[in-house]
Amino acid sequence: GAVVSQHPSWVICKSGTSVKIECRSLDFQATTMFWYRQFPKQSLMLMATSNEGSKATYEQGVEKDKFLINHASLTLSTLTVTSAHPEDSSFYICSARAQLNTEAFFGQGTRLTVV
Amino acid sequence: SQKIEQNSEALNIQEGKTATLTCNYTNYSPAYLQWYRQDPGRGPVFLLLIRENEKEKRKERLKVTFDTTLKQSLFHITASQPADSATYLCALITSGTYKYIFGTGTRLKVLA
Numbered sequence: 001g002a003v004v005s006q007h008p009s010w011v012i013c014k015s016g017t018s019v020k021i022e023c024r025s026l027d028f029q030a031t032t033m034f035w036y037r038q039f040p041k042q043s044l045m046l047m048a049t050s051n052e053g054s055k056a057t058y059e060q061g062v063e064k065d066k067f068l069i070n071h072a073s074l075t076l077s078t079l080t081v082t083s084a085h086p087e088d089s090s091f092y093i094c095s096a097r098a099q100l101n102t103e104a105f106f107g108q109g110t111r112l113t114v115v
Numbered sequence: 116s117q118k119i120e121q122n123s124e125a126l127n128i129q130e131g132k133t134a135t136l137t138c139n140y141t142n143y144s145p146a147y148l149q150w151y152r153q154d155p156g157r158g159p160v161f162l163l164l165i166r167e168n169e170k171e172k173r174k175e176r177l178k179v180t181f182d183t184t185l186k187q188s189l190f191h192i193t194a195s196q197p198a199d200s201a202t203y204l205c206a207l208i209t210s211g212t213y214k215y216i217f218g219t220g221t222r223l224k225v226l227a
Contacts, residue, residue, distance in 0.1 A: 006158065034215060043204065043217045044159070093158045100213045101166075103149055106158035 002028045004096045006107025013084055013114055020080045021110045023094030029074035030096035034104065035067070038091045050077055084114040117142040119207055121218040128195055129226050136190040136221045138205035143186075146210035150179055150190050153202045153220070162203075163190075167210070195225045 003026040013019050023033055032051050036044040048064075050056035050071035058064045066088075068080040077096075081088055091111055097104040122137035138148070147166040151159035165172045165181045165188065172179050178191040192199050205218040 004158075032213075043219045046215060046217075049214065091156075095158075095215075101146065103161050103164045104215065105161055106151070109156070109158040111156070 002105045004094065004105045004107045006094055006110055008110060009108055010111040015085055015114055016083055018080055018082045019084055019112060020078055021092055023077045023096065023107050025075045025096040028098050030098060031074065032097045033071055033077040034095045035069060035079050036093045038093060044093060081112065086114045088112065089114045119205065119216055119218040121205060121221045123221055125222040127224045127226060130195060130197060132195055134192040134195050134223055136203050138188040138218050140186050140207050143207055143216065144210045145207045146213060147208050148181055148188050149206045149208065151204045151206060153204055159204055197225045197227050200224045
């Protein structure tokens, strides 16, 4: 299958700082990228959907000013957690899809710990 | 209300048997459905995609069925192996918006 690379795989940051997570589709052009959050032993919770060149669509309850998403090119989307707090600690996962009716491929995930 | 449910949180089976996982949905109109495998601390890995006009798909030891009347998908792993132990997620992709909605996952453990 296609490859989606997410970086970093883990990060520890101090409370109040910002953290940027990158998601790259390595061998295909992703018209749509998704960002998820996953708590231990729970399923993936969709945070936002981003289409290349346009503003991200956030799910209800997700603060767009806190979780900044940029999808500047067909191979790169970034999620920036601004002014991180311990409750933002979680596993963040991105996925990328080439076309509307095709499968999405996932990155390896990023474990964020805010201390 | 809209829901996607996977039959059980955990499933233990003996090596060599067929594992059957269930994904039921209510009040969604799916364009297609996907199954993923997720290992601890890793992102989901795509396994199979089945469209709403397809009944069955196979890939090696994997088989998925899709019954839009019952609003159910079944995922089978034949000749299961301990290496198949993982969490399996079903994802429904809604028609129109093509949004991904994930089930809660089933933790499969294949016992040697």
